[in-house]
Amino acid sequence: MAKTVSLISSPTHFLSSFTCTLFFIIVLCVLAMYTLFHHPTSSTSLFKITKTPLYFQDIFLSSSDNYTLSEYLRALTLHPHVTGTPSSLQTLDYVQTQFQDLGLKTHTVEFEALLSYPVHSSVSLHFNDGSVQNLVLTEPGQAGRVIDPYHAYSPSGSAFAKVVYGNYGREEDYSMLVRLGVKVKGCVVIVRRGEVSRGGVVRKAQENGAVGVFIYVDGDNFDGVERGTVMRGLGDPLTPGWTGVKGGEKLGFDDSEVLKRFPKIPSMPISFTNAEVILKSLDGVNLPFEWRDNLQFKFGSLGVGPTLVNFTYQEENKLAKVYNIFAVLRGWEEPDRYVLLGNHRDAWTYGAVDPNSGTAALLDIARRYALLMRSGWAPRRTIVLCSWDAEEFGMVGSTEWVEQNLVNLGSKAAVYLNVDCAVQGEGFFARATPQLDNLIIEVTKKASEIT
Numbered sequence: 001m002a003k004t005v006s007l008i009s010s011p012t013h014f015l016s017s018f019t020c021t022l023f024f025i026i027v028l029c030v031l032a033m034y035t036l037f038h039h040p041t042s043s044t045s046l047f048k049i050t051k052t053p054l055y056f057q058d059i060f061l062s063s064s065d066n067y068t069l070s071e072y073l074r075a076l077t078l079h080p081h082v083t084g085t086p087s088s089l090q091t092l093d094y095v096q097t098q099f100q101d102l103g104l105k106t107h108t109v110e111f112e113a114l115l116s117y118p119v120h121s122s123v124s125l126h127f128n129d130g131s132v133q134n135l136v137l138t139e140p141g142q143a144g145r146v147i148d149p150y151h152a153y154s155p156s157g158s159a160f161a162k163v164v165y166g167n168y169g170r171e172e173d174y175s176m177l178v179r180l181g182v183k184v185k186g187c188v189v190i191v192r193r194g195e196v197s198r199g200g201v202v203r204k205a206q207e208n209g210a211v212g213v214f215i216y217v218d219g220d221n222f223d224g225v226e227r228g229t230v231m232r233g234l235g236d237p238l239t240p241g242w243t244g245v246k247g248g249e250k251l252g253f254d255d256s257e258v259l260k261r262f263p264k265i266p267s268m269p270i271s272f273t274n275a276e277v278i279l280k281s282l283d284g285v286n287l288p289f290e291w292r293d294n295l296q297f298k299f300g301s302l303g304v305g306p307t308l309v310n311f312t313y314q315e316e317n318k319l320a321k322v323y324n325i326f327a328v329l330r331g332w333e334e335p336d337r338y339v340l341l342g343n344h345r346d347a348w349t350y351g352a353v354d355p356n357s358g359t360a361a362l363l364d365i366a367r368r369y370a371l372l373m374r375s376g377w378a379p380r381r382t383i384v385l386c387s388w389d390a391e392e393f394g395m396v397g398s399t400e401w402v403e404q405n406l407v408n409l410g411s412k413a414a415v416y417l418n419v420d421c422a423v424q425g426e427g428f429f430a431r432a433t434p435q436l437d438n439l440i441i442e443v444t445k446k447a448s449e450i451t
């Protein structure tokens with residue numbers, strides 16, 4: 001979504017964190033201020049009360065209900081719902097039913113895209129003393145319940161090679177390895193997750209001659225594994241720049257335009273616990289001073305080896321159905337100008353934070369608008385609530401829809417607001433293109449008054 005209509009550059013992390021209350025109030029305020037400013041005034045026949053923007057704003061802000069929000073979140077997170085799986089259809093149905101029950105005009109748009117799923121993976125460590133350890137790659141208690149940890153669009157492949165630690169896997173990290181006389185060629189690189197995208201990390205390792213990559217998150221979640229995509233670019237790889245519909249024109253699986261979007265070496269995410277086992281077994285060159293920050297454990301060397309890793313990964317690429325759902329609230333003054341509020345619905349696992357804390361907020365916003373509409377309000381511009389599919393694979397659902405509606409959106413979309421992880425830990429984070437800076441500052445002030 002970012003490229004065309006988004007005024008907010010990255011839907012993935014537009015808003016994350018904060019306390020529940022404050023976040024919801026802020027998003028609600030942004031929308032409330034955006035849409036309530038002009039409205040058709042109406043009056044009750046009995047008392048002739050003029051319903052001012054403030055009147056509607058008060059209803060909007062005071063109709064918060066924790067119980068409703070927790071119900072939404074509970075229903076959305078009952079099952080893991082990766083795009084293309086049967087349980088993802090339950091969340092589709094749920095969001096659609098909620099919109100419809102509120103009396104909102106709803107429609108679903110279906111696409112078909114090439115998605116990537118794991119079939120098999122194994123990692124065994126061959127230590128210097130001759131012992132061998134098979135790593136458990138799934139989270140404790142979750143094997144078979146959630147999708148196995150993997151990188152979507154990682155190619156199938158195997159590697160039997162020495163391990164080397166590459167810090168964050170950035171250009172400067174490889175320069176450091178060169179300065180230290182460490183040869184990455186032919187090795188499996190293990191890196192911690194940093195500012196570089198997963199795909200960027202894998203490509204950089206590939207350029208440096210690595211034969212496989214493990215990525216872990218340096219932190220205190222020892223057994224958690226962060227799934228993600230390593231595809232370059234956004235949207236269905238078979239329809240770059242145009243929309244992917246069933247029966248429509250598509251590139252072949254083996255087209256060079258398709259293949260260039262995927263790395264050439266296999267990679268996978270591993271837990272911090274597994275990373276620690278590997279890193280502690282390394283010998284060779286001492287860890288440079290600059291790389292010693294944030295590491296939760298003490299280890300002295302970055303390799304190469306002597307530990308060997310036997311890593312095998314097998315993926316399956318297949319065409320899957322991708323469903324976006326929309327609720328449209330027609331504007332009374334400028335119906336042809338759209339204010340879009342979007343959030344993805346698909347999750348790698350249960351998605352309590354990413355994305356369903358956002359979807360719960362989206363549904364509650366819909367509920368409050370429905371409430372306002374029942375008391376005579378209509379938005380000044382048309383509001384489109386968007387629930388995207390297949391975001392985790394590379395913003396597939398939103399990108400295909402934008403490609404389908406490029407001309408229309410180019411002339412009619414006024415603003416796109418995105419929410420993904422609405423509630424997560426502490427702090428408030430928002431990003432926007434400069435046009436919205438003041439709006440965010442204003443509503444933040446308003447929210448802190450309320451709390």
Ligand SMILES: *[C@@H]1O[C@H](CO)[C@@H](O)[C@H](O)[C@H]1NC(C)=O
Pocket residue numbers: 020021066
């Ligand atoms: C709703 O949740 C907030 C934040 O946890 C809390 O402060 C507030 O008391 C709750 N309200 C109700 C009615 O439970």
Ligand SMILES: *[C@@H]1O[C@H](CO)[C@@H](O)[C@H](O)[C@H]1NC(C)=O
Pocket residue numbers: 122160310311312
């Ligand atoms: C590496 O792992 C694969 C898959 O488990 C296995 O078939 C192969 O024999 C292993 N290679 C070595 C050298 O242990």
